[in-house]
Amino acid sequence: xxxxxxxxxxxxxxxxxxxxxxxxxxxxxxxxxxxxxxxxxxxxxxxxxxxxxxxxxxxxxxxxxxxxxxxxxxxxxxxxxxxxxxxxxxxxxxxxxxxxxxxxxxxxxxxxxxxxxxxxxxxxxxxxxxxxxxxxxxxxxxxxxxxxxxxxxxxxxxxxxxxxxxxxxxxxxxxxxxxxxxxxxxxxxxxxxxxxxxxxxxxxxxxxxxxxxxxxxxxxxxxxxxxxxxxxxxxxxxxxxxxxxxxxxxxxx
Numbered sequence: 001x002x003x004x005x006x007x008x009x010x011x012x013x014x015x016x017x018x019x020x021x022x023x024x025x026x027x028x029x030x031x032x033x034x035x036x037x038x039x040x041x042x043x044x045x046x047x048x049x050x051x052x053x054x055x056x057x058x059x060x061x062x063x064x065x066x067x068x069x070x071x072x073x074x075x076x077x078x079x080x081x082x083x084x085x086x087x088x089x090x091x092x093x094x095x096x097x098x099x100x101x102x103x104x105x106x107x108x109x110x111x112x113x114x115x116x117x118x119x120x121x122x123x124x125x126x127x128x129x130x131x132x133x134x135x136x137x138x139x140x141x142x143x144x145x146x147x148x149x150x151x152x153x154x155x156x157x158x159x160x161x162x163x164x165x166x167x168x169x170x171x172x173x174x175x176x177x178x179x180x181x182x183x184x185x186x187x188x189x190x191x192x193x194x195x196x197x198x199x200x201x202x203x204x205x206x207x208x209x210x211x212x213x214x215x216x217x218x219x220x221x222x223x224x225x226x227x228x229x230x231x232x233x234x235x236x237x238x239x240x241x242x243x244x245x246x247x248x249x250x251x252x253x
Contacts (some may be wrong), residue, residue: 007048140167
């Protein structure tokens with residue numbers, strides 16, 4: 001497989017001969033207002049430019065997975081750029097209805113046993129924060145990819161570390177795990193996605209797996225930098241297992 005980090009949570013996964021775009025936020029730098037009640041209110045989102053053109057990103061894409069509909073995972077630029085007949089997977093029927101309302105014609109709800117072009121896709125649970133903040137953040141999902149010619153891949157999505165992530169690892173034994181690890185947060189409510197301690201828990205649960213940390217330094221409420229996560233991984237002696245790509249970087253695995 002090839003995992004290409006675009007920006008924020010947006011990645012392109014080439015897996016078993018298919019090219020799948022996940023959580024496309026494709027707007028130009030500074031298009032949207034900053035997320036309120038959080039750091040860097042003077043900086044508009046996204047904070048950084050795409051590493052390549054939208055045309056290059058969506059070229060030859062076979063399918064799109066949208067784990068949830070927050071702006072930094074599914075934005076107007078993506079809705080405008082993607083072909084309306086492209087295969088598109090959502091986490092539930094409510095999200096699917098919104099995506100169809102945007103004009104998309106081939107939307108399917110991910111299940112625990114979805115098959116796409118011979119690839120097994122397993123929808124996984126996630127919690128977009130802890131405690132009271134979950135009432136605001138809403139439902140999210142991740143997805144596990146399996147195919148006889150590939151290693152098992154787990155794209156965890158916008159989740160913190162909690163027991164359901166452990167269960168996914170125990171059940172599917174992924175060899176590659178993509179985590180959203182910017183420790184994004186508002187001034188109250190705590191982490192919305194994984195921070196460095198969460199990443200360490202993922203490593204302890206899957207010590208042989210390669211962990212790829214994305215969703216970093218791209219929207220104004222990030223709290224964990226790439227440099228800090230790399231330093232933490234070095235301190236813990238796990239830097240060979242924790243990969244922290246720059247935008248535009250890819251890994252052949």
